Every structure is written in C-alpha cells, then in structure tokens.
Amino acid sequence: MSSLIEHLQQIRDFRTQPRYPLWVVLVLVLMGTMSNCLGYRALEDFVERHQKALLELMELPQTRLPSYSTIRRVMVRIDFLELTKAFNAWASEAFGVSLSEQVAMDGKSIKASVKDYDNAYQDFVSVVSAFRIQQGVVVGLQPMHNRLESEIATVQSLLNVLQLKGVCFSMDALHAQKKPSSKSSTVVMTT
Numbered sequence: 486m487s488s489l490i491e492h493l494q495q496i497r498d499f500r501t502q503p504r505y506p507l508w509v510v511l512v513l514v515l516m517g518t519m520s521n522c523l524g525y526r527a528l529e530d531f532v533e534r535h536q537k538a539l540l541e542l543m544e545l546p547q548t549r550l551p552s553y554s555t556i557r558r559v560m561v562r563i564d565f566l567e568l569t570k571a572f573n574a575w576a577s578e579a580f581g582v583s584l585s586e587q588v589a590m591d592g593k594s595i596k597a598s599v600k601d602y603d604n605a606y607q608d609f610v611s612v613v614s615a616f617r618i619q620q621g622v623v624v625g626l627q628p629m630h631n632r633l634e635s636e637i638a639t640v641q642s643l644l645n646v647l648q649l650k651g652v653c654f655s656m657d658a659l660h661a662q663k664k665p666s667s668k669s670s671t672v673v674m675t676t
Contacts, residue, residue, distance in 0.1 A: 489515075492575040496567045500559075505551050509543065510559045511568070513550065525560075529553035569626050573646060576624045580617060584651040587618040590643070591657065592629060592636045613639045615647060 493508040500507070516539075517531040532539070532550045539550060551559075582588060592613040613636060615625040627643035629636060637659060644654075 487575065487578060489572075489575045489579075492571040493568075496564070496571055499562055499564070505545075505547065505555065507559065509545065510551050510556055511563075512543070513539070514556060514560060525553050525557045528556055532556075565628050569628055573625050576622070577647070580620060580622050580624050582617060582624060582649050582652055585653065587653045587655060588624070588649060589616045589618055589655045590614070590640050591616070592639065594631075611636065611639075613643055615643060615649075 490508055490512060493511045494506070496507060496511070498507040513532055514528060516535075517528040520531055522528045522531040529552065536550050540547065590613065592611045594611045611629045611631060613627045613629055614623045616622070617624045625643055625647045627639050627646065629639040636657075640656065
C-alpha cells in the first residue's frame, strides 16, 4: 500500500523554481486542516508551532518550512482535480469499505468561492464527499462547480469512481430519482 505522501508526489508541480517539493506544502495544509487550522494565517501558525518536529519527521534539508505566502500561492494555483485524484487513490487503498457498511454522501460549498453572493443564483464551488460512518473517514471526493454541473451528476460520478459494492448509502433527498442515470450502474437509494 502506498502512503499519502507517495500519492501526493504524483501531482505535477506547476512551479518553475520551487524551494520546497509540492508534496511538502500539501502535507502541511492537510495536517493543519485536520488540526482545525482553516485559514492561511492559522496554517502559518500551525507550521511555526510544529516546525522543528516536522523538519525532523519529513527529513527535509531545509532549516525552515514554507511560509504563509508560499502556502497561499500553492493553494491558489493547485490543480484540484489532480489533488482529488491522488486523495481518492490513497483513500481507496487505505480505507477499504466492508459489505453492509454505511457511507454518507453530501456536498458542501466552499464559502470563499462564492461569486455573485447578492444574486438569487449564486456561483460557487462545492466538494461532494463520501464519508465512511463507522470509521469516521472520507473515502472519496469530487469537486463540483454549481454553474457547470449538478450535485446529482457529481454524486453519480463519485459513485462510479469509488466502485463500492454492497454498501448502504445515505444521501440528500435530491438524489432520489425516478429514472437512474443511464451512465451509472449503481442503484441509488436515499434515507
């Protein structure tokens, strides 16, 4: 089984002269986010607080970790589809789903992505996730831009990516359709 770092190392680095490998910045963002550091300044504080231990643990040649501005520049330009693909590949290896297990599917909008907030039909980006309830872990993600696609199609796409069989899905009522998509081989039932 490959580690999360090995999967993150597969993401193409878009920077021309990086001081830090891309995977280092992504691991710091993931670790900080898991520690409830939800903004760039909070991530910077997390990195500064744990800098010595993280440098030793990751065996990096640098004497300090990336700054707030480096983290921000990477996150603004990262190819989220590549990041999602790497995460989903790792999660499917690390967290196999058992028969009859419960998996909750839901989409959440990214607040900072809202455009036209004063219009009735706002423009925003969402992330649809598959959450393994018994283990308390996300086993798959799929990004969605509400002006370009629907949550229904995104959930069906994520189901096709995950290829989960024999599990119990819980979803919002909007996913209950009379006619399942002809592209999807998965029968979707809601609770």
